[in-house]
Amino acid sequence: DGPDGIIVATPNRLHVPNGLVCARHRVPMLIEKPIADTVEDALRLCDAADEAGVPLLVGHHRRHSPLIVRAREVIEGGMLGRLVAVMGAALYHKPDAYFDEAPWRGQPGGGPILINMIHEVDDLRALCGEIVAVQATASNVLRGNSVEDTVAITLRFANGALGTFALSDTAAAATSWEQTSGENASYARYADEDCYLVAGTKGSLGVPSMRLRTFAGPSSWYESMQATEVAVERTDPLVRQLDHFCAVIRGETPPRVTGRDATRTLSVTLAISEAARTGQTLSTE
Numbered sequence: 001d002g003p004d005g006i007i008v009a010t011p012n013r014l015h016v017p018n019g020l021v022c023a024r025h026r027v028p029m030l031i032e033k034p035i036a037d038t039v040e041d042a043l044r045l046c047d048a049a050d051e052a053g054v055p056l057l058v059g060h061h062r063r064h065s066p067l068i069v070r071a072r073e074v075i076e077g078g079m080l081g082r083l084v085a086v087m088g089a090a091l092y093h094k095p096d097a098y099f100d101e102a103p104w105r106g107q108p109g110g111g112p113i114l115i116n117m118i119h120e121v122d123d124l125r126a127l128c129g130e131i132v133a134v135q136a137t138a139s140n141v142l143r144g145n146s147v148e149d150t151v152a153i154t155l156r157f158a159n160g161a162l163g164t165f166a167l168s169d170t171a172a173a174a175t176s177w178e179q180t181s182g183e184n185a186s187y188a189r190y191a192d193e194d195c196y197l198v199a200g201t202k203g204s205l206g207v208p209s210m211r212l213r214t215f216a217g218p219s220s221w222y223e224s225m226q227a228t229e230v231a232v233e234r235t236d237p238l239v240r241q242l243d244h245f246c247a248v249i250r251g252e253t254p255p256r257v258t259g260r261d262a263t264r265t266l267s268v269t270l271a272i273s274e275a276a277r278t279g280q281t282l283s284t285e
Contacts, residue, residue: 007029035259080204086164092175106146128159139151150167151166
């Protein structure tokens with residue numbers, strides 16, 4: 001008998017070859033993000049899994065976070081009205097040792113867009129819907145590496161909402177998911193900070209503080225907004241992801257983050273990198 005399932009947590013370049021082996025032997029797989037280095041390779045793996053009838057999950061573990069799940073329920077439930085805009089940030093300071101111990105992080109293929117922004121893209125897709133166009137401006141002035149250290153990004157969503165995102169691995173700030181959510185004890189936590197603010201025509205939601213502000217009557221900046229905190233039972237998303245994988249193996253539920261879903265996140269992230277390089281607005285449809 002073979003394994004019931006396999007977790008593929010090898011280096012990125014091996015995700016597709018390892019996943020193809022799983023598909024060939026019809027073993028359900030949970031592949032760490034990113035699903036692949038290129039969209040073409042990701043689709044090749046998705047096709048192989050589909051042809052073999054094998055479940056393919058991708059480890060965008062924040063999709064299993066109760067914070068993301070509850071925030072999405074609030075947004076989809078209409079409490080904010082029609083979505084208008086989202087402001088996001090991942091601003092933190094990585095120590096020099098981070099680059100000394102893995103020099104590839106300062107070389108092409110590294111940098112915060114490809115290493116970190118893929119998490120944020122997946123979060124924003126989960127919260128606000130599909131991203132259809134991106135713009136970006138990048139700088140490497142502060143660290144002097146051959147890849148970016150700071151990026152300003154604009155996003156257009158399929159529903160008409162717009163987004164802005166500030167990304168930097170050299171900023172003395174505490175507005176990243178890791179530092180605000182408290183889901184990874186390795187990082188210092190700042191519970192009073194948010195890394196996303198989602199605004200609609202009727203209200204806004206800060207994530208992960210879950211501070212909700214809505215108007216009791218007609219929306220107007222002359223009127224006071226009611227402030228509440230959305231209740232969330234916080235649990236470890238990595239544990240929830242593993243429980244979910246086991247349920248998928250048993251045939252009890254479909255994958256929450258499919259290979260094609262993860263390919264969409266990869267495609268948008270690569271488009272941000274290309275937009276930063278070329279200065280062009282790129283469609284991601």
